[in-house]
Amino acid sequence: MDYPDDLSFLFTSPTRIVFGRGSSSDTGVELQGLGCRKALIVTDRFLHEKTDIVARVEKSLGSACAGIFCDVPPDSGVHVINAGADFGRERGADAIVSVGGGSVMDTGKGIALLLREGGSLLDYQGFQVLTRRQTPHICVPTTAGTGSEVTYFAVIKDHEKKRKLIFGDHHIIPDIAILDPALTVALPPILTAATGMDAFSHGLEALSSAQREPISDALGLHAVRLISRALPIAVSNGNDLAARGQMLIAATLAGAAFSNAQVGLIHAIAHVIGARHGVHHGTANSIAMPHVMRFNNDTVAGRYRLVAEAMGVDLRGCSDEAAGLQAAAAVRDFGCRVGLPSSFREVGVPEDDLAACAEAAMSDGAIVYNARPITDPADVLTVMKAAWAGIE
Amino acid sequence: MGLAFPSHEWIKAYKDAINNNPEYRTGSADWTYGVVALIIKAQLPGLPQDTGIWLDLERGVCRDAKLVTAEEAMKAPFCITGEYARWKQVLKKELEPIKGMMQGKLRLKGDLPTIVRQVKAAEELVNSAGTIDTRFFDE
Numbered sequence: 001m002d003y004p005d006d007l008s009f010l011f012t013s014p015t016r017i018v019f020g021r022g023s024s025s026d027t028g029v030e031l032q033g034l035g036c037r038k039a040l041i042v043t044d045r046f047l048h049e050k051t052d053i054v055a056r057v058e059k060s061l062g063s064a065c066a067g068i069f070c071d072v073p074p075d076s077g078v079h080v081i082n083a084g085a086d087f088g089r090e091r092g093a094d095a096i097v098s099v100g101g102g103s104v105m106d107t108g109k110g111i112a113l114l115l116r117e118g119g120s121l122l123d124y125q126g127f128q129v130l131t132r133r134q135t136p137h138i139c140v141p142t143t144a145g146t147g148s149e150v151t152y153f154a155v156i157k158d159h160e161k162k163r164k165l166i167f168g169d170h171h172i173i174p175d176i177a178i179l180d181p182a183l184t185v186a187l188p189p190i191l192t193a194a195t196g197m198d199a200f201s202h203g204l205e206a207l208s209s210a211q212r213e214p215i216s217d218a219l220g221l222h223a224v225r226l227i228s229r230a231l232p233i234a235v236s237n238g239n240d241l242a243a244r245g246q247m248l249i250a251a252t253l254a255g256a257a258f259s260n261a262q263v264g265l266i267h268a269i270a271h272v273i274g275a276r277h278g279v280h281h282g283t284a285n286s287i288a289m290p291h292v293m294r295f296n297n298d299t300v301a302g303r304y305r306l307v308a309e310a311m312g313v314d315l316r317g318c319s320d321e322a323a324g325l326q327a328a329a330a331v332r333d334f335g336c337r338v339g340l341p342s343s344f345r346e347v348g349v350p351e352d353d354l355a356a357c358a359e360a361a362m363s364d365g366a367i368v369y370n371a372r373p374i375t376d377p378a379d380v381l382t383v384m385k386a387a388w389a390g391i392e
Numbered sequence: 393m394g395l396a397f398p399s400h401e402w403i404k405a406y407k408d409a410i411n412n413n414p415e416y417r418t419g420s421a422d423w424t425y426g427v428v429a430l431i432i433k434a435q436l437p438g439l440p441q442d443t444g445i446w447l448d449l450e451r452g453v454c455r456d457a458k459l460v461t462a463e464e465a466m467k468a469p470f471c472i473t474g475e476y477a478r479w480k481q482v483l484k485k486e487l488e489p490i491k492g493m494m495q496g497k498l499r500l501k502g503d504l505p506t507i508v509r510q511v512k513a514a515e516e517l518v519n520s521a522g523t524i525d526t527r528f529f530d531e
Contacts, residue, residue: 010495128499152496166504170496211491262494363505368490375512 002302009213013256015150016176019249021241024053024140024180027060027097034136034175036095038066040088042108043099045070047142053183057099057140066091069111072100075157075274076107078121078165085114095136098174101195102146102281105139106154109172112137121156121167127365130171137174142183144234144247145195145282147202147255149177157275164275166365173259177252181245189235191280192247193338196231198282199251200224201289204331205264206257208296208303209369216261223254225310228334235338264370266292268361269384276357279347286335287344291387292370293328295379297321299372304328343390354384394527397483398432398443400459402524406445407457409520416520417452420513424451425506429460429468435476438529447517470502480528483521489514 018026031039039061041054048054048070058065069084088096088111096115098108110121112135117124124130139149148154154167187195203223206216227250233243269292270284293304301324308315308327311334315323332342341347349357358381361367367374374380395402410416430445444465448456465471472489474482478497481487490511492498500507507514 010497012496125504126500126502127493127504128496129501163505168494168504211495363509365494365504365508368494368508368511 003214007213009211009260011213011215011260012152012170012173013150013259015174017179017252018176019179019245021182021245022180023178024056024183025060027057027138027140027178028062028064030138030176030178031061031064031095031097034095034138036136037064038091038093039064039095039097039138040066040084040091040093040111041068041097041099042072042084042111043068043070043104044072047100051186053142054099057097061097066093072104072107074103076103077157077159081107081110081114081121081156084111088115095138097138097140099140099142101141101143102148102155105141105146105148105174106156108137108139109134109148109154109174110156110167111135113172124167125165127168128170130169132171134171138176138178139174140178140180140183141248141251143187143191143195144184144244144251145198147199147251147258149174149179150252150255151259153259155271162275163360164271166271168365179245179248179252181241181248184244184248185238185241187238189238190339192238193231193235193340194280194282194286195251196227196234196247196282196338197286197289197335197340199247199254200227200231200331200334201266201285202254202258202263203227203250204289204307205266206254206261207306208300208371209261209264210371210373211369212261212303216257219253220257220261221306221310223250223257224307226250226253228311231338262369263366264292265295265361265367265374265380265383267366268364268370269357269380269387271364271366272357272360273344273349276353276360277347277349279344279349283340283347286340287342287347288383288387289335290328290332291383293331294325294386295383296371297324297328300324303371307331344384344388345390349388351388354388355381358384394525397479397526397528398439398445398459402526403445403457403459405524406521407454409523410454410457410517413516413520416513416516419452419516420449420510421452423449423510423513425469427468428470428472429465430479431462431465431471431473432479433473433475435530439476466501470500470507472498472500474498476530482518483526485518485522489518
């Protein structure tokens with residue numbers, strides 16, 4: 001491992017993790033442990049109306065359920081959070097329970113912030129602007145990907161300007177994550193694959209970021225290892241609770257890893273492609289990953305070697321450079337194996353927008369931490385063109 | 393004997409250093425986003441209250457630099473806050489300001505994407521400060 005002699009880092013991961021089949025029935029007990037009396041459930045309409053997942057959590061909360069805010073769309077916006085906070089305030093909520101995927105959990109973080117601080121979410125743009133813990137927040141993820149249940153980020157779309165706003169603050173890290181594999185069995189294969197590759201990309205980018213450090217390395221590497229084994233099983237047999245459970249654990253590990261070591265160009269590209277063209281974040285990450293790995297290989301080939309080893313690639317006789325390229329090929333094949341597209345062309349990104357996307361990616365916070373320093377949007381455009389065509 | 397940080401004298405020297413730095417002039421030629429304020433949290437003995445440094449930056453030029461109250465500094469479109477020890481690390485080039493923000497060592501109020509595009513300019517602001525013979529009150 002290539003740690004410098006003057007290694008220096010901060011690592012923060014305060015979330016209590018509750019794991020197990022049926023553990024969502026502990027939500028009420030965990031809420032009591034936080035000293036709270038009334039929790040607002042934040043979720044989306046599909047989960048509320050088409051599944052029994054929200055009802056299970058509501059039952060666990062019993063009379064401590066202050067109400068259900070189910071208006072969270074796939075790419076949540078500032079107006080949604082403002083509305084959710086108004087609703088929570090009306091109902092006297094003193095805690096948030098987010099039940100859903102990344103968009104729901106990030107919305108929950110925003111509502112938790114506004115219930116404590118007041119005002120509008122846009123008043124808190126920036127990084128680490130808060131000075132105190134926010135409204136207690138329990139996350140019950142129903143996808144295994146975003147890792148938002150343990151991260152200090154909330155990604156909220158500015159629908160007007162077609163861009164994603166990134167809020168980062170240690171005071172919005174959720175207090176408790178309840179990982180119940182039974183809640184993810186209904187996730188369709190394509191979403192299982194896309195969210196799983198999102199988690200994979202968190203582990204990979206944390207391992208290779210400019211701010212990598214040993215603790216996040218351990219978490220990210222084990223996440224890659226678990227996902228390599230469990231994701232194909234979870235995609236082919238959604239009812240396999242063991243695979244679902246390993247995916248939930250992997251997503252949480254990878255979330256803690258990147259919440260500390262950060263992510264890089266893969267995410268900078270995916271944020272822009274998602275905001276401008278509506279491509280699912282995990283799918284965009286999956287497409288961008290091998291191309292960014294080739295771009296970064298000169299700088300962090302040894303790191304990508306670790307990824308390939310964790311994926312079970314036979315690297316005997318390979319130099320680090322060759323191993324890094326093999327890792328990129330393995331990641332590309334892995335994405336295809338779980339059924340995801342391998343080019344931005346396939347998902348409808350217009351070629352004539354790539355230059356604007358590359359320019360926009362230069363303003364994404366993730367780019368600061370890319371393994372290979374980037375100062376020229378032409379470099380990003382080269383990567384994006386390759387990802388658009390799907391060429392190696 | 394160096395100039396005390398922060399002080400009116402230090403800030404005057406800082407303005408001159410920024411304007412005499414050709415790398416800053418080039419690296420921030422597209423900065424049109426207004427004032428950047430730095431808030432140094434109070435630390436006793438030496439700095440009894442939170443103190444702000446107001447930097448009026450425009451297209452590679454520092455038009456004005458002055459010592460202000462923290463309340464005044466908070467009115468700037470971009471406001472970066474940190475403990476005295478953190479600013480010392482920045483001035484000694486032991487902490488890159490943009491990475492420091494994301495690690496929670498410094499706090500940014502303002503639009504992150506705008507700041508992210510200014511990595512080179514931020515580096516040169518630090519380099520400019522590095523040319524000043526600085527005296528820290530706790531050393």
